[in-house]
Amino acid sequence: MSTQERDWYQRAGVRGGPRRRLTDEVATGRAFFPPALVPYLDHPHVAALGEAKRRELLARHLFQYLDFTAQFETRVVNRATERIAGNRCGVATDVPVRLDAYRIYCDEGYHSLYSLDVIQQVSLASRVTPLEYDFGPFLRRLDAIGTEALPYEPALAQLLQVVVFETLITAVLNEIPKDPDVLTVVRDIVRDHAKDEGWHHAFFAQFFRELWTQESGASRGRIARCLPGLIRCSLLPDLRPVRASLAAAGLAPSAVEDVVRDSYPPASVDRGIRRASRHAVRLFQEVGAMDVPGGAEAFDAAGLLP
Structure with missing residues (x-):
């Protein structure tokens, strides 16, 4: 067994991590989320x-x-990861790579499980009802970028979606675990993630x-031109739930639009x-995505680009 395999079986959250539980911190006034990461607060x-x-x-x-x-991990990441694991991704991969893809598939499903688990725990303790969130519009926008750039290669577009998202570094994963004012259960699951x-x-x-080296010159051009749109779509703030939350808090429609315009x-x-x-972007530069037409x-x- 390789070191990487052994590490996963011993250290992956889904293998050895405890269920993270909310304590009585809601009553003590601990923050649900870092205020500095909520632009409109x-x-x-x-x-x-x-x-x-x-x-x-x-x-x-x-x-x-x-x-x-929870929805992104299962509906986007695992949609493509299962293609790699099942040897249906169009990229020549050996069995160890496919096994790693299955391990990631398990990880992502577990991230979804404990995300919903913590929503329920915090909602019950705080008596704040979660608003319904429709993931569909985001997914349609993400898929449309791939359809436009790679109209005859839907599997490749799905792979690129995951490559992009899994190589982004967001402030949430970096900063929440270090914020002592945030609920411990939230800090713990973000740290685990x-x-x-x-x-x-x-x-x-x-x-x-590996994918890049196996693609033709023409395909590399299409890939390079597709990547920026996927990056922007993945990182643009989704303002639909922001508007819904502000309205649920009691703001009039005109005030909601003022807040959204000023905060973003x-x-x-x-x-x-x-x-x-x-x-x-550095990864894509290193492989030569900036050098193709x-x-x-x-x-x-x-x-x-800077």
């Missing part, structure tokens, strides 16, 4: 709602983050290198996308 319209409503907004922001995670994602990142970075200015959103995508232009047009 200090907007004057939101501040005027009072502290109780602001805590509800933080709770619903947590619920939306975890709900998105980040630990697993560290080796997922390495797997998909190497997988993309395009320049700030673009900076966040560049910051979170820098490792993915239209590659560098596509990344520059998407605002992903």
Whole structure:
């Protein structure tokens, strides 16, 4: 058994991690989510709602983050990971790679399980009801990018979606575990998730290198021009649940639009996308995606280059 195999069987959250449980910290006033990562929380319209409503907004922001995670892992990541594991991805892979893909498949399903578990625990303790979240519009936008760039290669488009997402570095995974004011159960599951994602990142970075070497020159051009759109779609804030949460907190429609406009200015959103995508962009630069016709232009047009 290789070191990587042994490490997974001993260290993967789904193999040896405990079920993370909420204690009595809701009653002590611990934050549901880091306020600094919620752009609209200090907007004057939101501040005027009072502290109780602001805590509800933080709770619903947590619920939306975890709900998105649960659905993305199963409906996007595992959709492509199962192709690799089942030897149906169009890339020549050996059995150890397929076994690693099955391990990642198990990891991602477990991330979805404990995301929903924590939503339920926190909702019951806080008496804040999660709002329904429709993942469909996001998934349709993500799939449409691949359909446009790779109209006859849906499996390849799905693989690229996962390569992109698994090589992004977001503030949530980095910062929540270090924030002592956030509920311990939230910090624990995000830390657990980040630990697993560290080796997922390495797997998909190497997988993309193999994929790239096996593609033709024409296909590489299509891939390079597809990647920037996938990056932006993956990182653009989904404002539908933000609007729904603000409305549920009592803001009028005009005030909701004021908060959204002021809290998510395009320049700030673009900076966040560049910051979170820098490792993915570096990977694509290293393999030569910027050197194929239209590659560098596509990344520059998407605002992903310095």
